[in-house]
Amino acid sequence: MDECIAQKLEKISSQKRIPLSVDVELTYCCNLNCKHCYLQGRKVSGELATAELFRLFDELREMGTLYLTFTGGEPLLRPDFYNLADYAKESAFALVIFTNGTLITESEAFRIAECSPLAVHISLLGAEPETHDSITGVRGSFRKVIRAVKFLKRAGVRVVLKTALMKQNYTEYEGIVSICEQLEAEWQFDMVVSPTHWGGVRPLQYRLNQEQWKALLKDKRFFSPEKFSPTRPEALLCSAGLNLVAVTPLGEVYPCLAWPCSLGNVREKSFKDIWEDSPYLTHLRKTEISNVKECPSCPLLSYCPRCPGMAFLEEGDFRSPSRTNCQFAEAIGDSLQQARQYK
Amino acid sequence: MNRFNRVTLKRGLAKRVIDGKMYLVDSETSTLHQLNESGTIIVKKLEKGMGIERIINQIVEDYEVERKRAEKDVLFFIKGLKDKGLIIEDG
Numbered sequence: 001m002d003e004c005i006a007q008k009l010e011k012i013s014s015q016k017r018i019p020l021s022v023d024v025e026l027t028y029c030c031n032l033n034c035k036h037c038y039l040q041g042r043k044v045s046g047e048l049a050t051a052e053l054f055r056l057f058d059e060l061r062e063m064g065t066l067y068l069t070f071t072g073g074e075p076l077l078r079p080d081f082y083n084l085a086d087y088a089k090e091s092a093f094a095l096v097i098f099t100n101g102t103l104i105t106e107s108e109a110f111r112i113a114e115c116s117p118l119a120v121h122i123s124l125l126g127a128e129p130e131t132h133d134s135i136t137g138v139r140g141s142f143r144k145v146i147r148a149v150k151f152l153k154r155a156g157v158r159v160v161l162k163t164a165l166m167k168q169n170y171t172e173y174e175g176i177v178s179i180c181e182q183l184e185a186e187w188q189f190d191m192v193v194s195p196t197h198w199g200g201v202r203p204l205q206y207r208l209n210q211e212q213w214k215a216l217l218k219d220k221r222f223f224s225p226e227k228f229s230p231t232r233p234e235a236l237l238c239s240a241g242l243n244l245v246a247v248t249p250l251g252e253v254y255p256c257l258a259w260p261c262s263l264g265n266v267r268e269k270s271f272k273d274i275w276e277d278s279p280y281l282t283h284l285r286k287t288e289i290s291n292v293k294e295c296p297s298c299p300l301l302s303y304c305p306r307c308p309g310m311a312f313l314e315e316g317d318f319r320s321p322s323r324t325n326c327q328f329a330e331a332i333g334d335s336l337q338q339a340r341q342y343k
Numbered sequence: 344m345n346r347f348n349r350v351t352l353k354r355g356l357a358k359r360v361i362d363g364k365m366y367l368v369d370s371e372t373s374t375l376h377q378l379n380e381s382g383t384i385i386v387k388k389l390e391k392g393m394g395i396e397r398i399i400n401q402i403v404e405d406y407e408v409e410r411k412r413a414e415k416d417v418l419f420f421i422k423g424l425k426d427k428g429l430i431i432e433d434g
Contacts, residue, residue: 094357116355
């Protein structure tokens with residue numbers, strides 16, 4: 001993507017309150033049972049029907065949404081998945097699909113390619129089949145992911161392999177990078193496992209500790225001291241609710257998938273009304289850096305990857321510090337100091 | 344490229360007009376393009392299936408510009424779209 005144009009678009013859409021990027025969870029159903037899933041404990045009935053989603057997409061198109069992400073659960077489990085993807089293409093959205101990859105056969109890959117997605121993101125949770133399968137809880141899921149990537153590449157689809165790094169798999173990250181290189185797929189790592197949307201802490205037992213983060217941050221693929229630019233105070237708040245928003249399978253609107261605070265439900269109000277009139281969004285948009293508690297004067301500010309959603313999940317208030325982010329900032333600070341000492 | 348060429352926008356482009364400017368995403372190249380206001384007007388006419396000659400005529404009529412100038416600008420812009428792979432020449 002052209003950085004300069006992307007930045008301009010980011011800025012103008014935030015200023016004009018255009019929901020430029022919308023993540024839509026099409027379903028909570030999933031054929032895997034990942035240990036770290038933030039949707040554990042979900043309710044899987046009463047999900048938005050095809051017509052309701054079409055209506056939502058119409059509204060989003062009218063409001064200027066350009067990027068639309070289909071996620072889940074496993075979105076390919078929806079029987080109407082291709083109706084929705086075709087509709088998104090006809091509506092001229094830039095479509096991104098998040099999937100676990102296990103349902104993508106050769107014919108599915110070519111059918112996905114017909115929907116012209118900007119990219120398909122697939123979770124790869126280990127370099128070894130045993131590791132991946134033990135995290136997903138389903139034997140053979142690793143093999144299916146690799147097969148899916150090959151089919152998608154053959155069909156001309158851009159693939160991004162995403163890995164949540166956790167205790168069970170973080171030592172395999174180099175192997176994961178090699179797999180991505182061999183398959184000509186891009187890679188993305190996430191080092192922080194979140195609690196569930198309903199406050200469940202079970203996934204947190206798999207989260208890396210500070211020493212493990214520090215060990216990973218020594219690798220320049222994760223953190224480059226030369227390219228490090230300090231976090232600016234403006235970054236303490238993010239795009240969520242300004243030009244980014246998420247919709248759940250039950251129609252709840254959240255500022256972002258990582259910030260499960262209901263702003264309203266598209267079954268009760270139009271998306272436009274929720275986006276324009278939600279009291280929580282109004283409050284969020286009026287929030288200034290000085291309203292963020294503790295963080296603006298924190299000595300770790302320069303290193304902080306603060307996520308208001310994580311603060312909301314941990315403290316119930318997006319203006320509070322997130323203790324997880326504080327620990328991660330400390331790990332980054334340490335890595336930077338060590339790199340400077342050895343210079 | 345001349346005014347009698349038949350051109351159509353590439354299929355599968357994602358696009359939106361934001362603040363008067365059109366943004367296009369080409370998923371084949373993962374590229375985001377931005378058009379200025381005049382370019383946005385021309386692409387909207389292409390989307391409606393208008394040919395180059397008709398677009399030039401409409402611009403002359405709607406914006407009271409000299410025909411020669413309109414033809415030069417439209418052809419230059421469409422050549423730019425072609426160079427970026429955003430349009431297809433039908434013949």
